[in-house]
Amino acid sequence: MDFFKDPTLYNLVRGPLVYIAFIVFIGGSIYRIKTFIDLVKKDKTIMPFINLKSTVRSLFHWMIPFNTVNWRRRPVVTIVTFLFHIGLVFTPIFLLSHNILWRESWGISWWTLPEWIADIMTLVVIFCCVFFFLRRVFAPEVRFVTFDSDYLMLVVSLLPFLTGFLAYHQMLLPHKTMVILHILFGELMLIAIPFTRLFHMFYFFLTRSFMSSQFALWKTRDW
């Protein structure tokens, strides 16, 4: 484990790999969205029916917990899903340490969360991951459609938070080693987004737009 003490490794994950991760994440996402929208335009039965009003309404409808029939029918899943996604997206963006890092590197920063709140949010994400794992194992309707890639997706989103939590509390491994692991896993997750079904963070808006326009066409209420 000596190579973890080598400053070159730290400089590598802290320097070039960060740029690579962000370029792959942003560039890959834009490329994938663009090719998908080009594909959509080829299908003559999608674009003419897209209804902007019902799209916006549907997005808000589904992004508010307990607002839709299915969110109300599954209260536990709803709470866990919303907590998980809020933690997953907002903790890294508004974390104090991250803000200090990009202030040092790029001279930008914005509001930050109090450290104890960020700590709790991280724990929540970790427990939500455990919940999703247990659900995949024990709920029959989920187990039947679970593949190895689903577990992999869970692990990829769990690792940055787990290592981040351990690094902050200086547990298990030496601090420096844990930080390096944390940065590596964070970059891995960013890179994974355009290549895996984690891309649902962008597809969500497109598929909802399509289906809500269909509902508007059929004059069906969005449940």
Added chain:
Amino acid sequence: MAVKDVKREVVISREFKEYVRDHIPDPGLDESIKTLTPEKIEKTIKAVLPEKLSARIKAVLETCIHCGLCSEACQWYLSNDKDPTYAPVAKMRMTIWEMIKRNRKVDAEFIKQCARIVFTECNICHRCSLYCPYGLDITFIIGMVRRICFLLGVIPQRQIDQAEAHMATLNQVWLSENDWIDSVQWQEEEVGANFKDLRIPIDKEGAEVIWYPLGAEPKNGPYHIERLAKIMMVAGVDWTVPGRDVWDSSSMSMFVRDFVTMQRIVRGLYENAARLRVKTMMLTE
């Protein structure tokens, strides 16, 4: 009196051990798969699911995170003691995911199983799309698998019978144009005794409303025509019925995703309406 215990004959899927169903003989499925060859199956699947998938299929396959939240939308799932193999996502997993995973190389037995799943365990009701957080069009996928089965000719016998009636006569009851006109005139005669002024105008140009019945109405329930005529007379509606094909507003072709016949039916309905310059089309449901 003791009821004789009949041993339940079950079919267990080779691929999915959880998929256990009663054995139901159906010539449309059992006989038709005998003519299939692996090349024919692969060619057909590739025609519907080419390497470069269309946007609609791609959106579903690449977004679905296998969360199972659609399952409670499905009446098949709810009415079968929450058997996971009846969940909408499970139906995709057992059909299209498997076809793509095996690169479109599946055997006839698998096609038969797909046909059983998509034709007899899904009503294409779109409720799963209402329950899916992404609003994925699962039904569209099921429809595509139905199309694969249709192109291969593997369809439950009753469904292919009705679809063939549409292909041949553009109505689901094998009624010719003459038989249809005859039924209408016969019904006009029947009520003529009670209602002096009752008419069922055939091919009246410039009428307000054109009425398209379901195929079963002239064939099995001709009194429907007579009753509708009475209602229209009392309501004072200026109406007409078409004197040419297409007059049947049902489309069994839609259920097997026979795109050619679906188009012929809809085009025929609109052409009749345009020919008679009517303002409203009224369909039986």
